[in-house]
Amino acid sequence: MALQWLILSYVVAAEAVIAVLLTLPYPMLVKKRVVSLVSLILQPAASIVAFAAFQLCDIYWKNEHRLSCSSEVCTATERDRYEKSIYKAQRNAVLCAAGILLYWCIYRICKYNKDLELLEEAVKRETHKDE
Template sequence: MALQWMILTYVVAAEAAIAILLTLPAPNLLKNRFVSLISLILQPALFVVPFAGFQLLDIYWKMEHRLLCTSDICTASERDRYEKSIYKAQRNVILCSAACILYWCIYRICKYYKDIESLEEVEKRLKKE
């Protein structure tokens, strides 16, 4: 199970780096090439959305079927283990949400750049006429 969270962590880190690189100022030629490269990668990278959704369902199922440790019968170590698992679940929910939101942001940024590029081409054509 830890491997899945490690993969998702690396994907979120890569998405964050790509989002930062997309928003940094750069020359138009370099920016257009980078946006086109990222646009090619976006379709295969869509796997992150159902993967994160499946992980969220897994977290939800585990939360529903978790043994509660709130009574006086529980020892201190059991209570600590219970609280640690709750914190891990909360962290993983944030990680899954971040993966989906960052993917959507990268998609929208690339779409905006392509729309701007097409509008610039239309403007050039209209100026020539």
């Protein structure tokens, strides 16, 4: 069970690095190359959205079926274990949401850069047509 959270955390870290790389100011030629490389990776990486959504469903199901430990019968150890599981679930939910949000941000940044490139080409065509 911990392996999937480890994988998800590495993917979220990689997405954060890619998002930073996409937003750094580069010369135009380097920017086009970086955007095209990331665009090639985007389609296979879309599986992270489904994986994170499945993990969110798993967190929700476990939260609904978790035994609560709020009565006086619970020992201090049981109460600590219960609170620790709640904190882990919250951390994992934030991790899933971050994975989905970062993927969306990377997608939008790439789409924005491609649209900008198409508009620049259209402007060049129009200026050459007028001359």
